[in-house]
Amino acid sequence: MIDRSITIALLQKSHQRLDAARILYTEGHYEDSINRAYYAMYLAASALLHRKGIDVRTHAGLISAIGSEYIRTGEISPEHGRALNLIEGLREEVDYTICRRITGEEVVSVITRARDFVMCAERICAEDCTDCSPF
Numbered sequence: 001m002i003d004r005s006i007t008i009a010l011l012q013k014s015h016q017r018l019d020a021a022r023i024l025y026t027e028g029h030y031e032d033s034i035n036r037a038y039y040a041m042y043l044a045a046s047a048l049l050h051r052k053g054i055d056v057r058t059h060a061g062l063i064s065a066i067g068s069e070y071i072r073t074g075e076i077s078p079e080h081g082r083a084l085n086l087i088e089g090l091r092e093e094v095d096y097t098i099c100r101r102i103t104g105e106e107v108v109s110v111i112t113r114a115r116d117f118v119m120c121a122e123r124i125c126a127e128d129c130t131d132c133s134p135f
Contacts, residue, residue: 002051007125010047014040014118021111030102031094037107037114038091041084044121048076051125059088070124080120083113 017040024033042059045066049056052069056062063085070076087110093100 002053007047007050010043011122014043017043018115018118025107025111030107033107034094034102034110035091037110038087040114041087041117044118047125048121051128063088075124076120080117083117
């Protein structure tokens with residue numbers, strides 16, 4: 001039996017990360033905003049995998065599992081999978097390289113794609129529970 005409270009907690013944390021990404025963007029902290037947007041997606045993806053009883057240990061494992069469990073089955077569009085993969089790579093780049101410059105337009109695109117991914121994850125997770133309060 002899957003503990004639904006964990007799924008809900010992961011989605012709530014996902015929203016917190018998304019809110020932080022927006023705040024960091026407005027304050028001009030573009031690299032940190034990218035990081036928080038990615039982790040919003042990571043937590044939402046973790047919620048999706050948790051509802052299927054799947055636990056992963058790495059970022060690559062998470063992306064792979066989302067691909068096999070949700071994208072290949074048609075539950076999530078390939079565009080969301082591409083966004084997760086792209087934004088994870090961008091997050092690594094801004095976290096670990098010195099010379100990568102991020103524009104405000106890039107950050108807006110990342111936050112939008114992260115928000116769309118989180119909303120998609122919420123819709124899927126909501127199917128499990130019709131009498132639960134919103135995430």
